[in-house]
Amino acid sequence: MSKIQPSHRVEPYRREISIRNYHADDRSGVFRLLTFLPNLYPRGFDWLERRLTDVEAQKAYCSVALVSQRIAGILIDTPKGARTSKISTLFVKQTICRAGIGTLLFETGMKRWRAQGTDNIYITVASIRKRDIETFLQSNGFTESAYLRDHYGTDRHELVYSLKLG
Ligand SMILES: CC(C)(COP(=O)(O)OP(=O)(O)OC[C@H]1O[C@@H](n2cnc3c(N)ncnc32)[C@H](O)[C@@H]1OP(=O)(O)O)[C@@H](O)C(=O)NCCC(=O)NCCS
Secondary structure (H helix, E strand, O other): OEEOOOOOOOHHHHHHEEEEEOOHHHHHHHHHHOOOHHHHOOOHHHHHHHHHHHHHOOOOEEEEEEEOOEEEEEEEEEEOOOOEEEEEEEEEOHHHOOOOHHHHHHHHHHHHHHHHOOOEEEEEEEHHHHHHHHHHHHHOOOEEEEEEOOOOOOOOOEEEEEEEOO
């Protein structure tokens, strides 16, 4: 388990936070964290089951942030071809947002993407979540690259943000 790097924002939680790879035992904790998924995406929990099965089969990657031994944040991404990876889920529990956990999850991903030779990262976001994530993505170098109107049904638009690794 890699312990987080302390920073001024993380300091109050320092002793309780760690970032590590997902284990099969985490499945119920991940579902508890992502309870909103079915509201955002049709059959969201079926999708999550499949994604976690992919992670367990090493076809996708998942890091979890633990706070006081409970899952409080998650990053799931899936390779799409040799040099591209798609982040399908980046989420931090609302009560502990702005404590640096999203940054730590993203940095963990960056280390892996660089080691794997990944050049392009993209993330799709439900348009109603734009305000919750856009500033974070922009501060990490992402730019909006596509707008998928009515992607999951009427008025269920998706935004795509991309990052080219230098
Ligand atoms: C985006 C998200 C992952 C960021 O996690 P976090 O732990 O709060 O992020 P950090 O504390 O590392 O924030 C780093 C910086 O990003 C920016 N930022 C993060 N959240 C922000 C917000 N809500 N508004 C404005 N800026 C924000 C700030 O610049 C922040 O630095 P600061 O706190 O020093 O100002 C988290 O807010 C989240 O889960 N949002 C919902 C995302 C979602 O809907 N995901 C599901 C579909 S993929």
